[in-house]
Amino acid sequence: MSRSLKIAVGMSGGVDSSVTAALLKQEGYDVAGVTLKLWGGQSDSGCCSVSDVEDARFVAKKIGINHHVWGFVEEFEEKVVAPYVESHARNETPNPCVECNRHLKFDLMLQRAKRLGFDAIATGHYARIITDENKKRYLARSADTKKDQSYVLSGISKDVLEMCLFPLGDFEKSKVRQIATELDLLTANKPDSQDVCFILATGGRKEFLSKKIPLNKAQIVDDGTDEILGEIEAMELVTLGQRREIGISRYGQRQYVVNVNPKSQQVRIGPLERLLVDEIRFGDENLLIDSITDKQKIIVQVSAHGKPIKATYLKEGKILFDSSQRKVAPGQIVAFYDTDNVRVLGSATVVSH
């Protein structure tokens, strides 16, 4: 008798990963639940995220699998938190979830799972692995495109696709909650996590960053007239295209942040047309396929829930949009998809808009 595949399921203590583990167990795999202990500081879920770990443990017991806690606190600080802070200090807009998936879940956790004899890891991400006629594996968008999380997975290495499973990729979120309710899992009605896990909802980014780096004031300047319109407290927290908290409407038009200039300490605002660009430059490319050819037509996505944008890929490190788009903040991830908007081709970090 051949043994069943041994799968480590990353269980955050939320409904998606709970159902992931339950489904794999039902399918007869040899499943173990693993909760990563990543953050050593304060979090909304309490010291050591005890309550989330407890939820995961409880669910694991309910579905009849072993549960383990793997600690990667130092590595999380080094690979996710510190780069997040440094990126903000450079006035960029980082995406820590992409980095966590890249370095923690789909590298450290996966490598450990491999060493401990697991054949694969699975998570509750809404994404799919599809295979072509040669059994080659690709990362792809989930069937429920509203919930699709392929963007935050686009930074993982293509070498790990062999060992990854995303069982929720074909499900609608509502179906997942329904399964959780049917299985009487205590996480069935737990709200989705929203924000950066290591930042408290009460203090927000500002309080978190202010303890790590100096936050600088900046003038709010009209990009067209150079007129000084006011002042903003923390330039490092401003993102291109932002309207919130700037709160100025001029000439009967909505105003957006169209430029942040750390040197002159200016946040420049203007109407939408001043925000539009035809291209972005990128660096730190990570490909999930063998190669993308120069001038290949692709679809890009520039934020976690951003819309698909038609564009052309230039090997030199440039994306040309088919039609003008809002600027993208440096530090953001640009994910590449094929023209069917299904397969993820890779991703890169935006260096300039």
Next chain:
Amino acid sequence: MGIYLDHAATSPIRPEIKDLIASLYESEFGNPSSQHSYARKAREILDGAREQIAGLLNINYGNIIFTSGGTESDNLALYGSVRNNLNQESAKISDILVSSVEHRAVLNSSAEIGKIFNLNLKKIPVDFNGRVQTDALEELLSQNNGSDDRKLVSVMASNNEIGTVQPFREIFDKVKSANENNIYHCDAVQGAGWLNLPEIVANSDLVSISSHKLGGPVGVGALIVNGGQKIMPQIIGGGQERQRRSGTNDVIGAAGLAMAVKLTLEKDHEYFKKLKQKFVSDLLSQVPDVFETVPSELSVDGMVHLTVKNVNSEELLFLLDESDLAASAGSACSSGSIAPSHVLQAIGVADSGSAFIRLSFGWSTTEVDLNGAVSIIKNCTEKLR
């Protein structure tokens, strides 16, 4: 069947104690504080347990306070001593001195009690093997805050993580020669099974013990008060245990503790010493890049703490568990991941490139277990390297 080498966490109950408890639960019930035959029978069992422990430890039977276990005993020793400060004008406790490798039950409670009563809390440093530096203790004892201030010193008999035996006789001498009214509390929850408990009691004012580490039932322990130190209650109610610990007595638990102490004192220590020697020499000769974190001669016979080079603790424990060998690493955080151990940090070996595992023996440990453990540790270590 698996190999259980985590007795320092808890020991399986000894069969004799299980039989005793089972038979007592069949035949006896009664609140020893009531006034009828059932109560009298219960009181007889409770007093019998108290007398038995007192006899074994050469103390007056009124000097045993039954508690719910080691943590409560430690808390009661510290709080119960310091609480007297509110009742007296002079000879108050001004400082609490604890070693930096104490169990959390002492470290965290002394920090809290120090805060509440506004005392100086001082850490006694340890050497690279985790032994208290008695010179440093002497220095801390000599720092005076006032002519008749007293100091409360808490140093364990042996360490729960690395097994290091503390020089408790010397500590007691220094504590008392600095000021005979100073108080020495010894947390013997781990040491009771492996060291000479009557000797620890004779060289302390207050001693904490716990039943389940000795093969008795969980949920019962005692604070032994040897020096006439007045203990104020931290649990207040019906005034049981001579007003020092209220709550209906766990009569059968106390009987279990008494038998556990008796069987522990009858234990063949030579047997365990030899077991450990062979285990350590097999491990060191068969598994590359493994060494004892603390040399055998400085630690109790019931514990081996290993440093395993180039392996991760969580990964090693995972594979040991899969091979049905129960061991432990560091101290588990409430979330279940392995927290950086304050003990290893204190002795300067908290190196993230090595695994640290504690293998602890008990009454049921056999040579067959230890031989099996050596080959499992060897295999699992090879897999990870």
